[in-house]
Amino acid sequence: xxxxxxxxxxxxxxxxxxxxxKGLTHPKTAVRGNMYGSAAMFLAVVVTLFLGGMxxxxxxxxxxxxxxxxxxxxxxxxxxxxxQLVALFNGFGGAASFLVAGATLSFxxxxxxxxxxxxxxxxxxLIGAVTFSGSLIAFGKLQELxxxxxxxxxxxxxxxxxxxxxxxxxxxxxxxxxxxxGLFYVLMCLLAxxxxxxxxxxxxxxxxxxxxxLLNSYSGLAASAAGFVLGNTVLxxxxxxxxxxxxxxxxxxCVAMNRSLTNVLFGKMQASGESASAD
Amino acid sequence: xxxxxxLLLTIFLLAVFVGFEIxxxxxxxxxxxxxxxxxxxxxITLVGALLTIKMDYGWFAQTLGFLAVVLATVNAVGGFMVxxxxxxxxxxxxx
Numbered sequence: 492x493x494x495x496x497x498x499x500x501x502x503x504x505x506x507x508x509x510x511x512x513k514g515l516t517h518p519k520t521a522v523r524g525n526m527y528g529s530a531a532m533f534l535a536v537v538v539t540l541f542l543g544g545m546x547x548x549x550x551x552x553x554x555x556x557x558x559x560x561x562x563x564x565x566x567x568x569x570x571x572x573x574x575q576l577v578a579l580f581n582g583f584g585g586a587a588s589f590l591v592a593g594a595t596l597s598f599x600x601x602x603x604x605x606x607x608x609x610x611x612x613x614x615x616x617l618i619g620a621v622t623f624s625g626s627l628i629a630f631g632k633l634q635e636l637x638x639x640x641x642x643x644x645x646x647x648x649x650x651x652x653x654x655x656x657x658x659x660x661x662x663x664x665x666x667x668x669x670x671x672x673g674l675f676y677v678l679m680c681l682l683a684x685x686x687x688x689x690x691x692x693x694x695x696x697x698x699x700x701x702x703x704x705l706l707n708s709y710s711g712l713a714a715s716a717a718g719f720v721l722g723n724t725v726l727x728x729x730x731x732x733x734x735x736x737x738x739x740x741x742x743x744x745c746v747a748m749n750r751s752l753t754n755v756l757f758g759k760m761q762a763s764g765e766s767a768s769a770d
Numbered sequence: 771x772x773x774x775x776x777l778l779l780t781i782f783l784l785a786v787f788v789g790f791e792i793x794x795x796x797x798x799x800x801x802x803x804x805x806x807x808x809x810x811x812x813x814i815t816l817v818g819a820l821l822t823i824k825m826d827y828g829w830f831a832q833t834l835g836f837l838a839v840v841l842a843t844v845n846a847v848g849g850f851m852v853x854x855x856x857x858x859x860x861x862x863x864x865x
Contacts, residue, residue, distance in 0.1 A: 521804075583841040723818060
């Protein structure tokens with residue numbers, strides 16, 4: 492299939508993604524919106540497969556395994572456990588993004604190792620890795636796993652800041668020293684994975700929905716960055732739609748819970764007895 | 771090329787603005803389904819994963835690509851299904 496035709500069908504998928512997200516914001520259109528979204532995904536995947544030249548055995552094995560696991564999770568889950576399942580799925584999406592960026596780096600030619608490409612690869616890896624480990628911790632918190640329940644130690648903010656600066660530094664090094672991009676990519680992802688854990692582990696369980704919503708926004712941005720690496724429009728559009736709308740939803744959820752995002756992220760508890768009327 | 775990157779950046783920014791604009795008032799009961807549905811859409815990284823699985827990219831890229839396909843498919847398929855279940859649940863509650 493020609494790239495022109497593929498891009499036109501990607502455009503149709505992008506429109507369906509927009510209509511789907513919009514539909515999900517109203518009770519009457521929500522079910523239809525979700526169907527638009529899944530139809531768009533199906534369309535984007537099928538039309539990509541028609542590009543040809545792929546190792547189809549590996550692809551169909553991956554699609555089959557993923558679909559079976561996804562269906563089992565979605566069917567078996569208790570109604571009350573749905574938020575943590577969303578966190579888990581979100582983590583998987585983040586992981587997929589940093590794996591895609593890593594895979595692309597492994598077969599990149601010298602011409603591919605330019606500044607825009609490497610920047611996009613670094614962003615996809617960094618955001619994807621934070622999303623992955625952060626979402627797994629959010630899942631664990633909601634699942635009330637004992638070993639991550641009340642973790643506390645000194646200098647959390649300082650350690651977080653060091654991890655954040657360190658991982659960004661490795662990302663910058665990727666761009667500046669392309670011949671070692673692979674090595675720096677791995678180091679960056681390792682620090683980002685640690686950062687994701689520490690960013691979420693101190694946040695209380697009640698604030699988790701807001702955190703998951705923010706991580707959902709991140710996973711969209713990671714996918715969008717992967718789209719820049721591959722020069723793929725539907726990845727960029729769908730990813731940035733989720734990134735932007737996820738941010739708005741996070742804000743809406745904060746308002747609904749009467750919490751500020753900074754308080755959620757830095758783990759400040761609301762003083763007891765204090766209400767909105769205090770300010 | 772430079773032209774290509776500017777075009778991709780334009781597409782990105784326009785989609786960001788659309789993403790900001792389409793979410794306005796969301797009733798609280800739809801917060802979780804909307805989060806879940808948009809999370810399923812972020813499984814679009816599946817398309818990127820498919821593009822990394824080619825014979826001439828070598829076994830390493832294909833292994834990472836395979837893992838990415840599995841994870842992104844769980845994200846997308848599971849995500850849309852669980853969103854549908856949530857929405858059905860609300861519909862039953864009402865009716």
